[in-house]
Amino acid sequence: MAYYGISPQTSLRPGARTGLGAVLIAVLLAFNVISLAGGLLFVTVMPDKFGGLWNAYGLLMLVVLIGNPIMAARGEQNRRLAYSYLALHTAGMLLVPAMNTGASSEVTNLTSRSPLAIAIMLLLFLLGGLLALNKLRYPEQEIMFRFTDRPGRLKISVRIAVMVVCCLILLAGIYISYELLTKESAGILEVMVPEYAMFLALMMLGATALLLKLRRNHSGGWFNRVVRVVGAVLVIILFLPLIRVPSMLSSADAQYERAFGTNPDTLVHAAFMDIPFSIPEYFYGTPSGGYTVEENIVYYEGTEGVDEGIKLHYDVYMPADSSEQLPGSGSVLIRIHGGGWTIGDKGAGNFAEVNKYFAAQGYVVFDVQYGLSSEKKFIDYAEVPDNIVGDFTIDDMVRHIGLFTTFMADRAEEYGADLSSVFISGGSAGGQLANAAALAMAGGEYEEMLDPRLTVKGIIPFYPANGLPGYVGIDGTEELSDPALLVEEDSPPALIYQGTHDGIVAPQIAEAFQEAYEAAGNSGAALISMPLASHGSDMYFSSYYNRPFMYYMERFMYQHR
Structure with missing residues (x-):
């Protein structure tokens, strides 16, 4: 029999993962559960207030959406689940903003929210929790052998096609990041990128993780090292608009008070937003x-x-x-x-x-x-x-x-x-x-x-x-x-x-x-x-x-x- 690559067979045995890695995965499991439960509460109760508390939940969401792809890219446990998560994560970070924007712009959509976009976000937390649970149950050291029959041509073709798509996503990310940082007009691209940059950052992270997962047989190669560096740099650049929010708000407060003689935070009404920006609404829609x-x-x-x-x-x-x-x-x-x-x-x-x-x-x-x-x-x-x-x-x-x-x-x-x-x-x-x-x-x-x-x-x-x-x-x-x-x-x-x-x-x-x-x-x-x-x-x-x-x-x- 000819052998190819590394792939765990059915010889995975349940065991107890120990050490720092186990603690981090357990924390990520708990965060996925909280994100899923919090998301269900957020979109059903639709809270108007307690924005600061909900933004704390939003920060936890971001930790999960960053941590899950990194976790999925590592190890050999339940690769199908890992691939499913990474594919949904990468595609979802394109689909969710598109569907949210469509629902928002539809004149007669009374909620201005997309149920499908909400479902994708909640499914990401569900799959992320299952993936973390699986990694805790099946420590990598319990894998007894790592070889399998050579995959068929169709499987190889699909893998190559997905890798090419991931590479194209990263190349597009390089161009998008350049346009974000410069003042050179890119026409319609200029209109579309900055407000969606956080989605694009998470999309780049998903594409990077999926590409590395598909190249698991060559984890030490120069190509993988380049992919890791490029992916990390793109994620950092595309998170810059979010990072700049606190300084922007401070400047805007000063501008408003200088022009109109009143601190905007002192103007209150029950119908007003209680905070200027809501991370959960960025993902679930307003x-x-x-x-x-x-x-x-x-x-x-x-x-x-x-x-x-x-x-x-x-x-x-x-x-x-x-x-x-x-x-x-x-x-x-x-x-x-x-x-x-x-x-x-x-x-x-x-x-x-x-x-x-x-x-x-x-x-x-x-x-x-x-x-x-x-x-x-x-x-x-x-x-x-x-x-x-x-x-x-x-x-x-x-x-x-x-x-x-x-x-x-x-x-x-x-x-x-x-x-x-x-x-x-x-x-x-x-x-x-x-x-x-x-x-x-x-x-x-x-x-x-x-x-x-x-x-x-x-x-x-x-x-x-x-x-x-x-x-x-x-x-x-x-x-x-x-x-x-x-x-x-x-x-x-x-x-x-x-x-x-x-x-x-x-x-x-x-x-x-x-x-x-x-x-x-x-x-x-x-x-x-x-x-x-x-x-x-x-x-x-x-x-x-x-x-x-x-x-x-x-x-x-x-x-x-």
């Missing part, structure tokens, strides 16, 4: 509170001139119950989507969970379409509804937003909307338009475009593309294209989100917007800088970027409403 939504309501149909043929809609999100005891109390939040003035849409394309979140807090949230330019698309393959595209300038887009304000003001009583307390928010191109509409409305010089019945109490731009329309061939009045020119001493306060590594809209633009406030003698602008964050880094609602900003945004709106 549940939405009670809200109702009406979609695709037409507010304008163009019949002549440049507007001929366009048809603009909005969605409205409202609290499920009376808003009187909620922080919003019927205040209005108008949200304007981004997309380089040439693509984008309301709904899932405008991070719908933000709308759900503030509707549940008692705000009447309007997610609004506006006419898009027919210039070359910001992203070529992006689909855009034909009914919103035309030869529009920035002035036309602001005018469309103004048409919505009049339509909404006429129906304010129907929605329970308080026109004396309005906030306008948007991201990128939507941030530029939010700034333009809000400052023009507050300045009173564009009453022919924007309804004077609305009183703007605050602006919340995300990485605003002020002054950039002309660079992509879109004309407009200078001060509407660059709303920093509209800032006055009594302009409404602004809370600004900006990633330090934004390669699409330079951070200097947000800094210039804040400086315009200071130059006008207006201290009411706070710039919240997100370390290592890029353009669109608020895409994942539960991330260490977006969720802390929601913490400040809810307090900003409550303070100024």
